Amino acid sequence: MPTTASPAHALTDVTASDSTLRRFLHGLPGVDAVGLEARAASLGTRSIKTTAKAYAIDLAISMVDLTTLEGADTPGKVRALGAKAVHPDPTDRTTPATAAVCVYPDMVAAAKEAVAGSTVKVASVATAFPAGRAALSVKLADVRDAVAAGADEIDMVIDRGAFLAGDYLKVYDEIVAVKEACGTSSRLKVIFETGELSTYDNIRRASWLGMLAGADFIKTSTGKVAVNATPANTLLMLEAVRDFRAATGVQIGVKPAGGIRTTKDAIKFLVLVNETVGEDWLDNHWFRFGASSLLNDLLMQRQKLATGRYSGPDYVTVD
Numbered sequence: 532m533p534t535t536a537s538p539a540h541a542l543t544d545v546t547a548s549d550s551t552l553r554r555f556l557h558g559l560p561g562v563d564a565v566g567l568e569a570r571a572a573s574l575g576t577r578s579i580k581t582t583a584k585a586y587a588i589d590l591a592i593s594m595v596d597l598t599t600l601e602g603a604d605t606p607g608k609v610r611a612l613g614a615k616a617v618h619p620d621p622t623d624r625t626t627p628a629t630a631a632v633c634v635y636p637d638m639v640a641a642a643k644e645a646v647a648g649s650t651v652k653v654a655s656v657a658t659a660f661p662a663g664r665a666a667l668s669v670k671l672a673d674v675r676d677a678v679a680a681g682a683d684e685i686d687m688v689i690d691r692g693a694f695l696a697g698d699y700l701k702v703y704d705e706i707v708a709v710k711e712a713c714g715t716s717s718r719l720k721v722i723f724e725t726g727e728l729s730t731y732d733n734i735r736r737a738s739w740l741g742m743l744a745g746a747d748f749i750k751t752s753t754g755k756v757a758v759n760a761t762p763a764n765t766l767l768m769l770e771a772v773r774d775f776r777a778a779t780g781v782q783i784g785v786k787p788a789g790g791i792r793t794t795k796d797a798i799k800f801l802v803l804v805n806e807t808v809g810e811d812w813l814d815n816h817w818f819r820f821g822a823s824s825l826l827n828d829l830l831m832q833r834q835k836l837a838t839g840r841y842s843g844p845d846y847v848t849v850d
Contacts, residue, residue: 542779546743549700556699556739562731562767571762574806575799581836584798588833589627591797591825592619594815596654596786598633598823600661600754606641609634613645620830623837629826630815631684635660636673639680654684654720658709661724661753663688667705674712685713686720688753689737691727699740706744720748720786720819726758734764738771748784754821759789762799769807782811788821794832797825 545555579587597616599608613632620626631652632642642653655677659665665673674685687709693701706721713719721741725734741749749768752759765787772783787800797820804812812818834840 542743546703552699556736559735559739562735564731567731567767568763571766574802575762577802579798585836587798587801588794588829591801592829593627593630594819595629595826596631596633596819596821597629597826598821600635600656604638609638609641610645613642616651617646617649619826630819636677639677639682643681652683653681654686655682656686658687660688661755663690671708671712674709678714678717682717684718684720686722688722691724694737703740703744706741710745718747720750721746722750722753724753724756725751725764726756731767734767735771738768742775742783746783748786750786750788752789754789760787760791762803765800766803766807769803773808784817786819786821791820791822792824793828
């Protein structure tokens with residue numbers, strides 16, 4: 532049975548120094564961009580039949596991190612979002628709950644109250660999200676505040692400037708420190724902001740760097756830049772977690788976030804998961820969608836399958 536993430540694994544020696552870490556990351560195989568994009572596009576054309584589609588929709592709903600990360604967020608909005616996460620379709624209690632509600636640290640308490648007694652987790656962005664431009668002490672205080680408020684999961688952003696400058700050990704050490712600040716009660720998702728990493732080779736290196744440092748999940752994006760989750764960058768990260776488990780026995784989750792808005796999009800990503808890493812990852816403990824509008828489309832498509840009619844957006848609750 533795969534284990535959860537821990538820095539103490541078979542590849543610990545590669546993080547012993549800046550030079551060994553750099554040598555390892557730059558020794559990873561280069562990414563064939565054309566081949567990667569062609570495979571992602573090919574998998575996206577798979578046909579899903581009615582029974583499988585109904586299963587896929589419910590699975591996708593159960594994998595959503597229902598997210599609000601706006602400056603205008605209020606406790607009332609967060610409580611409403613939490614209620615929707617617990618019962619996405621109040622008219623049909625067979626609808627699965629979402630995986631989590633994702634909020635800013637100061638909204639964690641309101642979210643915890645809203646989902647109390649359910650299976651829904653509370654995730655909190657931290658580490659000076661979304662830019663990550665703050666001193667490490669500030670980032671760790673951000674994490675500790677969220678954990679103290681009851682966050683089950685922490686979504687941190689890496690220092691993209693340090694990564695792009697080649698200061699891999701600094702990025703590694705920050706992830707390790709944040710993981711420690713999470714304690715034993717909160718899982719850690721590490722956000723790369725793939726749209727700012729420029730190349731697929733950098734995304735592969737960031738994936739391995741995050742996993743080596745103890746990430747429980749690796750996550751594409753903040754949803755705050757122009758390019759967020761894509762089938763190609765998610766496929767690349769899925770290949771990385773597959774290869775990492777083969778090398779270490781440690782299983783890591785994957786979370787594409789930003790830009791996934793329709794049921795058709797979500798199902799394409801589920802096909803990527805099934806074909807790349809297999810059934811072990813087809814569970815919300817190991818795969819998530821970071822989304823705000825996706826859930827409504829999933830609910831409308833679910834209602835259509837059940838009734839034969841397309842109800843439209845007026846028949847789902849507004850986020």
